[in-house]
Amino acid sequence: MCFNRQRAESAASSCLSMKSDQSKLDPPLFSNEPEPSDTKRGVSAEEQPSCCARCQDVLKDPVSTSCGHWFCRQCISSYWDQSAPSGHSSCTQCGDRSRTISCGQTDVGLQEVLQEHKMSLRRRCEHVTEGSDEPGGGTLLNRIYTELYITEGHSGEADTQHEVMQLEKASKKSLHDTPIRCQDIFKAFPEQQRAIRVVLTNGVAGIGKTFSAQKFTLDWAEGQENQDVSVVVVLPFRELNLIRDEQHSLLTLLHVFHPTLQKVTAEQLAVCKLLFIFDGLDESRLSLVFTNRKVVSDVSQKSSLNILLVNLMEGNLLPSALIWITSRPAAANQITPTCVDRLTEVRGFTDRQKEEYFRRRFSDEEHSSTIISHMKTSRNLHIMCRLPVFCWITAAVLEHMLTTEQRGELPKSLTDMFSHFLLVQTQKKKNKYHEGHEMSPQELMEADREVLLKLGRLAFEHMENGNIMFYQEDLEQCGLDVTEASVFSGVCTQIFRRECVMFQKPVYCFVHLSIQEFLAAVYMFHCYTNRNQKVLQDFLGKDWQDENGDTLDVFLNKVMEKSLRSENGHLDLFVRFLHGLCLESNQRLLGGLLGQTENRPEMIQRVINNLKEMNSYEMSPDRSINIFHCLMEMKDLSVHQEIQEFLQSENRSEMELSEIHCSALAYMLQMSEEVLDELDLNKYTTSWEGKRRLIPAVRNCRKFRLYNCELSESHCEVVASALKSNPSHLTDLDLSRSINLQDSGVKHLSAGLQSPNCKLETLRSIPFGQSNVKLRIQNLNTSDGSSIILPTYFLFRLEYCWLSEISCDSLVSALKSNPSHLKHLDLSFNILQDTSLKHLCSFLESPDCILKTLRLRRCRLSEISCDSLVSALKSNPSHLEHLDLSRNNLQDSSVKHLLDLVESPDCSLKTLRSVESSSQSLLLLTVFYETQSLSKQRFSVSCKPTASQ
Ligand SMILES: Nc1ncnc2c1ncn2[C@@H]1O[C@H](COP(=O)(O)OP(=O)(O)OP(=O)(O)O)[C@@H](O)[C@H]1O
Incomplete structure (x- = not known):
């Protein structure tokens, strides 16, 4: 066979x-x-x-x-x-x-059941509860569905950054990706050999995961796509949560969720090709444990939900069933990677798709064109429109503004857009439930003030701990009664649709996380104007006021400081909104909600000045960029304009940049359509802090240089993210003489090097340790500074790192796991322990290792290490051209091995540098070199015996 x-x-x-x-x-x-x-x-x-x-x-x-x-x-x-x-x-x-x-009859019976199931799913999927429209509303999915940009693969890292920041980064990703239609996610590409059974699809909130799953199901139910699948089973995690404490067999689970499948038996299930869609892993309150769990392989066997799901995903239960899991990125790592055959990422709308969305949405071409050109005038809005849910918000707001009398100035900032959105929803609600006289924005907000503030409180209290789903109890705790919330269908949506059997216990959430953050900011602003000290102190600490008291600038400054300390930026958007809410224009819209505010021009100017002078020392440079966004929300365009001028100027290096300039520049460079060839931060006239704030631009350049700079863990993390990102542009990274590089920082860099996306060809990094910095610099200049002139790219240089054993280990194992690009490696002046050497040797022995240059000058190699190093080199001799083992006290046995190495017919060595030893063997070796260099001209540098170190 x-x-x-x-x-x-x-x-x-x-x-x-x-x-x-x-x-x-x-x-x-x-x-x-x-x-x-x-x-x-x-x-x-x-x-x-x-x-x-x-x-x-x-x-x-x-x-x-x-x-x-x-x-x-x-x-x-x-x-x-x-x-x-x-x-x-x-x-x-x-x-x-x-x-x-x-009996053939069984098949016929099954056919009928399956047909009925198809029809039921079709009915369920053909209409959408788009954004927050009423459940069962009239919009047809096929009418508004716009193709999304979905790609195969992902960085492989759980991105813990705030989702809007991910969106900003994501909007840059476009080249080198493999796009895939949602209907094709189970189809292997021609070059892919294995079948695709489990697909995990990532994507930030509101990017279109649920819509994709719905479109997939509808196309199947309409008989258009994936007709080899007999049954699609849709199991959203938010609905599974409701029965998470119950015991079920896979069969009963199916019956509960899809009553049309009640008549299907265990035997029939085994002959059907099933496709399970588990939507919204991020909302799961089950704990999926992939190790040491009970094996369930019988569809009739009862078990807890998490065990059933894990067995299904691992293929113990219905091994031929296809599984599709969707998740926001931060939760995706709950699924063991070995279970997943294909990772995909929903990246929202491309620029073309954004336009298509608005054109589909409006039959009036003039409206769609006005909206499209308005969206293009504001970079922030344009980026946010990558999110379909934000397109929906924009469409709702702008449609309202363009079709009503109060047209006014179209919203430009995010805060403008969200303030208008709230107003539009309140207006819609009023039209629906209370017909009557026309109301001004103030009157509208005043009328709904109480319920909106309760929603704001709910939003705020849950924002802190990252909770996005609320049950009735949560609402009641904020004084919201369920009917009030459901009336606000535009703001807070009742999630479950009526036809779902799980429908006894409704779940609520804001249409999008950004709306939750906006309402949280409204609530916080209200608490500030009303001096609700309890809320303010709980959030900002007991003594948040300073010698200037509790003025608006002090308050915003404190919130900004708190947001900068957040590791994942969970308060970034919230603090942006708070700044936007200071503006008179937004207060006019939301006046009744925010309370009596201080918006004298002098106060606004003080807030702006504070932002420009904000100290972000020891904060992540990604966070510092948010200071610039806050300025934009306050409509202070001065920094933006100055940076535009800077970018157009001929003599950039003469212009002095403040720190806020650097954050703005970092943002613009990072977002630029064009990938920069080289970004040399040493050429910028700014403080060290300014240079550090420029680091995020590393994500959008090919060569990045920054010498002599003190780098913290968070800086290394940003650099590593540039190596890991998909696609990664960086090919040449020079962090020479970085100061105080800690193990944690090196670990991040190593993880970046290990990433399959990493395309780095050259890394120069000479971070100095804590002591003897001056002495070492002198050493470097005199004895080595000029000697490391390596012929070509593909260099990995970590000379003078003072790397600890942990760092060496993690670096070398990173190299080992991803060896195929690296051609030049310089680990000189690091004390390499035997364990690190062991890793290094297995890297050298790897058939994928194509190293041309290896420099291990003064690494205090032990005798054992030297021996094993040389034998490792011997086992894979054909690539190495330059070897520097100088200032290691090589013993006879190692020198003998070296001799064997150079004698080997496969050996390509051209340079062997200063092998000092007092031994006899060295003499032999020297003689050998000289003979060889005369005859073959292979060795450009010969050995010279010196005193051992
Ligand atoms: N392909 C699309 N065409 C048109 N509109 C879309 C599309 N995808 C999403 N939308 C709009 O965006 C909204 C949010 O999309 P969806 O619920 O699919 O996001 P999601 O990624 O599942 O978000 P979450 O993680 O918050 O559940 C939809 O209600 C709809 O208004």
Whole structure:
């Protein structure tokens, strides 16, 4: 029997679906289910034969019998047609007929059930509760659905940054990605050999994951796509939460969620090709544990939900079922990567898709064109429109403004947009429930002040701990009664739709996290103007006021400081909104909500000045960029304009940049469409802090240089994120003489180097340790500064790192795991311990290692280390051209090994630098070099005996 890889396309249809043309057959149960020993992932691609047991040709549309034999569907079907008209089919190979379905009627029954299920899903999916429209509302999904930009792959890292910041970074990602339609996520690419069983789709809030899942289901239910799947089972995590304490079998779970499947039996389930959609892992309150859990392989076996789900994902339960999980990025790492066959990422709308969205949305072309051109005038709005949910908000606001009398100035900042959004929703609510006289914004807000502030309180109290889903109890705790909240369908949405059986316990959430943050800011502003000291002190600390008292500038300054200390930026948008709310224009819109505010021009100017002078020492440079965003929300464009002028100027290096300038510049460079060839921070005239604030621009350049700078862990983290990002542009990184590089920082850099996205060809990093800095610099200048002139790129230089053992270990293992780019490695002047050397040796021995230059000058290599190093080099000698082991006290045995190395016919060494030793062998070696250099001209530098160090 020939074992081969299964073709990808056929894998997708390898389980028999019970369609009517097959139902007349009475086959043994076809299955991809594994034999008992094959517990993990079903029949693996390697184990499935490539030939049909009947025609002996390549398997076409493969199916297997329960006895484990594989056939082309056509072959086994025609065999049974001819040989088993009585309804008792057996395997052509072994005659096994133990698991047969006795009556063709069953298939017909199943067909009907499946058809009914399809219809029910179709009804459920064809309309959308778009954004926050009423459940069961009239919008057809197919009318408004705009293709999303979805790509295969992901950085592989859980991004813990605030989702809006991720969006800013994501809006840069566009080249080198592999786009994929949501309908194709289970189809393997031609070059991919294995079947795709489990797909994990990441994407930030409101980016369109649920919409994609709904579109996938609708296309299937309408008979347009993925027709090899017999049953799609939609199991949103937010609904699974509601029965998380109950025990279920997979079968009963299906019955509970899809009553149309009530009549389906365990046996029938085994012959159906199922596709499970688990939407919204981030909302899960189940704890999915992938280790040491109970194995469940029977669809009738009861267990806890988490165990069922894990077994399904691991392939113990229904191994041929396809699984699609969607999640926001921060929660995606709950799924063990080994379970996942394909990662995809929903990246929202591209620029073209944004326009298409607005054109689909408005039948009036003039409106859509006005909206599109307005969106393009503001960078912030344009970026945010990558998020479909933000497009929806923008469309709602601008449509309202363009079609009503009070047109006024169109919103430009995020705070403007959200303030208008609140107003539009209040207006809509008023029109729906209380017809009456026309109301001004003040009157509208005044009328709903109480309920909006309660929503604000809910938003604020849950924002701090990252909670985005609320149950009735949570609402009641904020004094909200459920009817009030549901009236506000534009702001707070009742999530469950009526046709869902899980519907007894409604769940609430804000349409998008940014709306929660906006309402939280409104509430906080209100608490400030009303001097609600309890809330202010709980949030800012008891003594938040300073010698100037509790004026607006002091208050905002304190909130800003708190937000800068946040590791993941969870308060970034909140603090931006708070600044935007200071403006008179927004207070006019929300006046009744915010209370009596201080917006004298002098006060506003003080807030602006504070932002410009804000100290961000020891904060992440990503956070500092938010200070610039706050200025933009306050509509202070001075910094922005100065940076525009700076970028256009000829003599940039003469212009002095303040720290806030640097944050603005970092943002603009990072967001620029064009990837910079080189960013040399030493050429900028600014303080050290200014230079550090420029670091985020590393994400959008090919060569990045910053010498002599003190780098904290968070700076290294930003640099590492540039190495890990998808795509990563950085090929040349020079962090020479960085000061105080800690183990934690090196660990981040190592993780960056290990990333499959890392394209780094050159890394120069000479961070100095805590002591003897001056002495070492002198050493470097005199003895080495000029000597390291390596011929080409692909250099990894960590000379003078004073790397600790931990750092060496993590670096070398990073190199080992991703060896194929690196050509030059310089680890000189680091004390390499035996363990680090061991890692280094296995890197050198790796067939993927293509190192041309290895410098280990004065690494205090032990005798054992030297020996193993040289033997490692001997085992893979054909790439190395330059070897510097100078100032290590090499012993005879190592020198002998070295001799063997250079004598080897594969050896490509051209330079062997200063191998000092007092031993006899050295003399031999020297003689050898000289002879060789004369005859072969291979060695440009010979050994010279010196006193050992
Ligand atoms: N492809 C699309 N075409 C048109 N509108 C869309 C599309 N995708 C999303 N939207 C709009 O964005 C809103 C949010 O989308 P969706 O609920 O799918 O986001 P999500 O990624 O699942 O977010 P969350 O993580 O918050 O659940 C939708 O209600 C809809 O208004």
